[in-house]
Amino acid sequence: MSEARLGRGRNVAPEFLADRARFIRLETLRLTKIAGAGHYSSTFSAAELFAALYYAHLRVRPDQPDWPDRDRFILSKGHAAIGLYPVLADLGFFDAGLLDHYTRLGSPFGDHPDMKRIKGIDFSSGSLGHGLSVAVGMALAGRVQRRDFRVYCMLGDGELHEGQIWEAAMAASHFRLRALVGIVDRNRLCIDGDTEEIMAIEPLEDRFSSFGWSVQRIDGHDFEAILGALDALAPAGTGAPQMIIADTIKGRGVRMMEGNLNWHVGNLVGRDYDAVIAELGRGLAPVPARG
Amino acid sequence: MAAEDDAPGAGAAGQDQSDLFRGTSGPADLTESESVKGTPASRLPAFVLGEELADLADRDPRIVVLTADLASANRTIEFKARHPDRYFDFGIAEKNMITAAAGMAASGLLPYAATFAAFSGILAAEQIRTDCAYPDLPVRVVGTHSGISMGFYGTSHHATEDLGMMRTIADLTVVCATDARHLRAVLRASLEHPHAMYIRLGRGRDPDVYAEVPGGLVLGRAIRLRDGGDLAIIATGAEVHPALEAANLLAEQGIEARVVDMHTIKPIDRAEIEAAAADTGAILSVEEHNVIGGLGSAVAEILVDCGRVPFARHGVRDEFALIGPPAALYAHYRLDHAGIAAVARELLERRVT
Numbered sequence: 208m209s210e211a212r213l214g215r216g217r218n219v220a221p222e223f224l225a226d227r228a229r230f231i232r233l234e235t236l237r238l239t240k241i242a243g244a245g246h247y248s249s250t251f252s253a254a255e256l257f258a259a260l261y262y263a264h265l266r267v268r269p270d271q272p273d274w275p276d277r278d279r280f281i282l283s284k285g286h287a288a289i290g291l292y293p294v295l296a297d298l299g300f301f302d303a304g305l306l307d308h309y310t311r312l313g314s315p316f317g318d319h320p321d322m323k324r325i326k327g328i329d330f331s332s333g334s335l336g337h338g339l340s341v342a343v344g345m346a347l348a349g350r351v352q353r354r355d356f357r358v359y360c361m362l363g364d365g366e367l368h369e370g371q372i373w374e375a376a377m378a379a380s381h382f383r384l385r386a387l388v389g390i391v392d393r394n395r396l397c398i399d400g401d402t403e404e405i406m407a408i409e410p411l412e413d414r415f416s417s418f419g420w421s422v423q424r425i426d427g428h429d430f431e432a433i434l435g436a437l438d439a440l441a442p443a444g445t446g447a448p449q450m451i452i453a454d455t456i457k458g459r460g461v462r463m464m465e466g467n468l469n470w471h472v473g474n475l476v477g478r479d480y481d482a483v484i485a486e487l488g489r490g491l492a493p494v495p496a497r498g
Numbered sequence: 499m500a501a502e503d504d505a506p507g508a509g510a511a512g513q514d515q516s517d518l519f520r521g522t523s524g525p526a527d528l529t530e531s532e533s534v535k536g537t538p539a540s541r542l543p544a545f546v547l548g549e550e551l552a553d554l555a556d557r558d559p560r561i562v563v564l565t566a567d568l569a570s571a572n573r574t575i576e577f578k579a580r581h582p583d584r585y586f587d588f589g590i591a592e593k594n595m596i597t598a599a600a601g602m603a604a605s606g607l608l609p610y611a612a613t614f615a616a617f618s619g620i621l622a623a624e625q626i627r628t629d630c631a632y633p634d635l636p637v638r639v640v641g642t643h644s645g646i647s648m649g650f651y652g653t654s655h656h657a658t659e660d661l662g663m664m665r666t667i668a669d670l671t672v673v674c675a676t677d678a679r680h681l682r683a684v685l686r687a688s689l690e691h692p693h694a695m696y697i698r699l700g701r702g703r704d705p706d707v708y709a710e711v712p713g714g715l716v717l718g719r720a721i722r723l724r725d726g727g728d729l730a731i732i733a734t735g736a737e738v739h740p741a742l743e744a745a746n747l748l749a750e751q752g753i754e755a756r757v758v759d760m761h762t763i764k765p766i767d768r769a770e771i772e773a774a775a776a777d778t779g780a781i782l783s784v785e786e787h788n789v790i791g792g793l794g795s796a797v798a799e800i801l802v803d804c805g806r807v808p809f810a811r812h813g814v815r816d817e818f819a820l821i822g823p824p825a826a827l828y829a830h831y832r833l834d835h836a837g838i839a840a841v842a843r844e845l846l847e848r849r850v851t
Contacts, residue, residue: 275605322604330604340597340601340629342601344600344603346601347601348562348605371594371597378591
């Protein structure tokens with residue numbers, strides 16, 4: 208990527224976004240191999256969301272990562288950072304070669320992102336339940352400073368079990384932070400099982416609506432739907448905070464991982480690795496009917 | 499969480515409910531209540547918090563103030579009156595408040611987030627660690643009503659563990675304010691401090707120690723308030739004043755005590771502790787905190803490196819404090835001036851035998 212200026216509503220071909228989503232998945236495989244373990248499936252569920260946000264929507268300047276008017280992106284589900292680092296490198300926030308030493312002793316790049324050591328990371332994360340509060344603080348700061356940036360916060364669905372999320376959800380609507388955009392990667396699985404069996408979070412639209420948010424619910428692997436939802440967002444200002452619930456499939460793109468609990472953390476080796484590379488090269492296959 | 503009926507500001511609008519200790523009984527507390535009446539607000543450390551921050555904010559556009567439904571108790575309500583656009587009440591949701599403060603700091607603001615120490619330094623400890631200290635953001639977490647100053651409100655509202663918890667967090671500066679003028683100096687010193695801070699305050703009625711803070715205030719540098727060669731009493735926060743009074747009592751008995759205000763718990767003033775070990779015959783640390791983990795532990799960690807000196811840690815001895823009026827509690831735990839003097843004498847007798 209050569210663009211030093213990225214912004215909302217850019218005219219980007221869907222084929223290009225699909226290619227970048229594949230790049231995110233391939234890089235996740237490569238980096239996991241370096242580390243010996245990684246969060247494949249939580250990253251694969253978010254690949255289209257990452258691609259749409261960074262290549263078609265967010266207002267950021269890779270050559271000026273601290274630009275005060277940039278949109279903020281908080282990866283509250285910090286364990287998907289392995290899919291975000293390659294995007295930031297690709298956009299020019301830092302040298303992509305740094306990722307060759309991902310997680311090795313002294314590397315800035317760990318399983319969870321560190322804002323002090325990685326350009327383009329707007330806040331450190333990893334402990335679930337914190338990101339939406341960070342986003343509330345940043346949106347309030349934008350109001351105090353009279354800036355019009357938006358603050359985007361990507362949440363895991365299992366993360367919604369954390370009580371602090373609902374403290375922040377309440378505060379966001381109380382302070383009428385329309386600059387705040389939440390995105391739930393609704394891939395249905397937390398570590399121990401289906402969220403609805405472990406600790407039910409539905410009905411999500413009703414819950415966020417009743418907390419004072421405006422809510423859209425979309426297919427989180429469909430670029431047309433993602434870009435439509437992002438384009439429909441109201442500008443920063445005073446009003447209801449905005450939530451996008453993106454229905455996704457954990458492990459999307461690799462058939463044996465899709466909806467499979469066992470791939471939350473894993474490490475592909477040998478023929479399995481090669482087979483998955485080949486599968487990703489063929490692009491996303493249709494989702495088999497649930498049986 | 500603060501029970502609703504405890505929370506000042508949750509009640510009748512406009513009514514000053516800042517004195518949580520109305521209705522305490524017993525001679526000691528009645529006497530104390532009398533002394534509070536008519537005391538100018540400038541003498542009450544927690545009570546200058548809002549005023550001083552508002553003064554600083556007149557000149558510093560970075561300053562914002564947050565509280566969690568305790569605006570009257572910590573007097574941040576005075577900041578609200580002067581800077582309503584930079585004041586945020588987060589309701590009874592301390593974790594969200596602390597993390598949001600970190601988000602503000604990451605965006606260039608200088609947030610001061612105040613609530614009872616029990617609900618900042620203890621309830622929101624992980625948010626202080628993970629969201630403020632780890633990203634090395636200039637968040638100022640203010641814990642008011644330290645130690646056992648909440649008296650009969652009980653263990654849920656006491657904070658005798660916060661210093662220990664905060665002290666183990668890397669890149670966090672931990673400071674106890676001594677009195678009103680000292681608090682003002684701490685707040686001024688905090689403006690350009692690059693790291694996250696935990697600032698522990700008393701309950702807003704601590705008597706004056708300082709007519710003025712000598713030479714301004716340097717974070718990490720203790721203040722020697724009185725000199726004496728028989729022992730050194732190293733105290734912090736609300737225990738500095740009774741430590742000074744204890745020294746006066748000891749002087750009447752022929753014992754001369756150095757008194758050190760160790761306002762910064764981390765980074766601790768190593769040189770001042772080493773000097774106390776070299777210059778005096780014994781060291782007594784005094785804090786309204788568990789003797790495990792706080793000032794006493796910090797002093798002990800220095801003393802193991804610098805030779806043999808009789809040493810005692812004085813504080814709450816690894817127990818949850820009783821319920822009682824504050825003055826009665828301080829006396830019970832020998833954290834008043836008479837108690838400190840008695841503990842000091844025991845330390846010196848132990849040294850002789």
